[in-house]
Amino acid sequence: MRIGEVAAKSGVSVRALRYYEEQHLLTARRNSGGQRLYPDTAVTRVRLIQQLYAAGLPSRTVRQVLAGIDSGKVTPALLRSLTAERDRIDRQVQDLLTARARLDDVIATTERPGPGCVHVDA
Amino acid sequence: MRIGEVAAKSGVSVRALRYYEEQHLLTARRNSGGQRLYPDTAVTRVRLIQQLYAAGLPSRTVRQVLAGIDSGKVTPALLRSLTAERDRIDRQVQDLLTARARLDDVIATTERPGPGCVHVDA
DNA sequence: CTAAAACCTGACGCTGACGTCAGCTGCAAG
DNA sequence: CTTGCAGCTGACGTCAGCGTCAGGTTTTAG
Numbered sequence: 001m002r003i004g005e006v007a008a009k010s011g012v013s014v015r016a017l018r019y020y021e022e023q024h025l026l027t028a029r030r031n032s033g034g035q036r037l038y039p040d041t042a043v044t045r046v047r048l049i050q051q052l053y054a055a056g057l058p059s060r061t062v063r064q065v066l067a068g069i070d071s072g073k074v075t076p077a078l079l080r081s082l083t084a085e086r087d088r089i090d091r092q093v094q095d096l097l098t099a100r101a102r103l104d105d106v107i108a109t110t111e112r113p114g115p116g117c118v119h120v121d122a
Numbered sequence: 123m124r125i126g127e128v129a130a131k132s133g134v135s136v137r138a139l140r141y142y143e144e145q146h147l148l149t150a151r152r153n154s155g156g157q158r159l160y161p162d163t164a165v166t167r168v169r170l171i172q173q174l175y176a177a178g179l180p181s182r183t184v185r186q187v188l189a190g191i192d193s194g195k196v197t198p199a200l201l202r203s204l205t206a207e208r209d210r211i212d213r214q215v216q217d218l219l220t221a222r223a224r225l226d227d228v229i230a231t232t233e234r235p236g237p238g239c240v241h242v243d244a
Numbered sequence: 245c246t247a248a249a250a251c252c253t254g255a256c257g258c259t260g261a262c263g264t265c266a267g268c269t270g271c272a273a274g
Numbered sequence: 275c276t277t278g279c280a281g282c283t284g285a286c287g288t289c290a291g292c293g294t295c296a297g298g299t300t301t302t303a304g
Contacts, residue, residue, distance in 0.1 A: 002301095004250065014251085015292060023291095033300045035251055048224065054214075055221030059290080068228060082225050089222045092176075093215055099177030100211045102170070103204050106187060110196040126280065134262095136281085141262060155270045157281055180260080 001038045003028075010046035017046065023059045025049055025066060055089055123160045125150075132168035139168065145181045147171055147188055177211055 007014045020026040021036075026045060028036035045066075052062045061081060068074040074082070129136045142148040143158075148167060150158035167188075174184045183203060190196040196204070 002251080013292075015294085018252090019292060031300095033251085034253095035300070051217070051221050051224060053291080054217040055225075056218075057221075065225075065228060072231075074228060074231065079229065082229050086222055086225045086229070089218050089225075093218050095173065095176040096178075096211050096215050096218075099173050099179075100208055102173060103177075103187075103208050103211075106190055106196060107201060107204050107208070109194075110201055124281080137262060137264085140282090145261095153270095155281085156283095157270070175261080 001040065001042065003036050003038070006038045006042050006046065009043045010050075012046060012050060020046070020049060024063055025059065055085070056092065057085055061085060123162065123164065125158050125160070128160045128164050128168065131165045132172075134168060134172060142168070142171060146185055147181065177207070178214065179207055183207060 001009075003014050003017055007017055017026065017036075021028065026038075026042065026049070028038050028042070031037055049062060049066075052065060053059075057065070064078050064081060068078050123131075125136050125139055129139055139148065139158075143150065148160075148164065148171070150160050150164070153159055171184060171188075174187060175181075179187070186200050186203065190200050
């Protein structure tokens, strides 16, 4: 597969794929003309990269995770890093739910008019 | 209260407070020397700002939310904006939980050794 | 064979929420 | 009075994940 097809199938831009290569997240063979050739598994790998990015992992950590998966073994250092990220994700989910509740407060004051009084305390 | 105390009590930097003023999220009186003077309520307001930022709202939207709270009324346009943000938050939480599950996969392969086989499909 | 896609490598631009430095002023303490 | 921290206003730096040209090559369709 060439880069355009991988981009289409994985839903990211061609630029992003080249960026991933720069960051050593994704490698590709080259044909005689210098164009990148990807195996079919690249599509899933890209989707995984996107998911990890969506979780706020920096490319450095994504690289470590992928290295762990590729080698089939996870170093203790990576393990600590992963559990730390997992905990961070849990906190972030809590933050999001808190903010969500705040938004609902504001939304509710409109739907139920009257002396609009959003709880702003602590 | 002067800016340093607000920063300490709300857990953000002095720079951030001045930035909030630039963005019209937070106003302050000035003393004769030009220094900012904040009411006690500023601390709670700053925490609210932080929570909304943590949810990924851009300062433009935060400004609208604060305006809505300050005036006690929410315009239909803001309401649409808020529900859109709320839906975005819901999607983001889902993404985070998905990524969290992936991290758990990787973590699990280590704790239970063997032919390490993380599900990377779709 | 030729035109049009698709691909290539740089390299600069963008966005947002601040960090940080420079150079100056205000203010409370000894 | 003076020392020294706290505050002030610009204004440029940062970082990440790409977007977007520019200018040239390779592949594909007709």
